[in-house]
Amino acid sequence: MNRTYAKVVIDGSPISKSNFKLYNTKGRAILPYNSGKYHDRYAIYEEQIAYLSRCQNPGIILSESLIAILKVYYKSSKRHPDTNNITKSIFDGIEKSGLIVNDAQIRRIIIEEFYDKDKPRFELELFGESQYSINYKIVEKDKCDPPLTYSPPPNRKNISRITSQNKIKTSCKKNNKSNSSLKCEVCGKIISTDNLISANNGKTIICKDCFNKLF
Structure with a gap:
């Protein structure tokens, strides 16, 4: 039977691609990799994901449609990137590793956000749809937890x-x-x-x- 499952665990605080962009004179977004400065972090992070993904899943290539379960662990609940933006950073690295052929294969995805100040990381599981399906439901709690509230994001304008x-x-x-x-x-x-x-x-x-x- 062909392998239709893979798991990737990458230690370190997950980062978002949008935080490391520079813009050229034509206003086009670019991502440097050898400037020796802060902006290189994303390209290095993507390469780390690609390398470790392949090391953890030697010889596996997932080419069919996939279900993804992504668990992201941040150091703090107060300061961290937008989890919805994290997926682009992660799947760019996974695709580069050759573990998947194209990130368009991800047809269903569940993202969960957690906090671990001692060991920030992300854990990604990929399931081939030919062998796996997913069921989930929302249930009301018997006892409510204190709400985790958020403030509106700061106004950001694209400055030329x-x-x-x-x-x-x-x-x-x-x-x-x-x-x-x-x-x-x-x-x-x-x-x-x-x-x-x-x-x-x-x-x-x-x-x-x-x-x-x-x-």
Whole structure:
């Protein structure tokens, strides 16, 4: 019988792909992998998922439609990525491992969120639909638990490169800093505001030369 089941366990705090994007001069989202900076974390995380997925399931290739049960364990219930966004990061890595052929195979998925401050991780089980089915139901509790309430997300706007540069200029004026105080976070060279790429609302600054070399 062909294998129609696989399980992957990856230690470490799960991260979301959306938190590590930079934008090029045309506004296109890109993910660096060798800048030596914070934004490389996603590409490294994806490679870790791919490597360990294959190590934990040697010789297995799941090519049929699948049911996925994903359990995500965060360090804290207060600060963590949106669990719905985590699935993209995970399945990109799983697909890269060759364990599955295409993440479009995932036709049914259940995601559960837990907290483990000592051992954050995710656990993913994949079941082939030719051999497995899934049944679930919602039941009312006999005794209610205290509700876990959430606050609205902060308002986030997509800031263009020009807007980011204007914010940097304004910040420099407020702090009595000249343009010569701006340095590329990759090469360390002083750059002018018309020769930079910025991300994270102006917190990350890279010169255009280094930016072009990264991709």
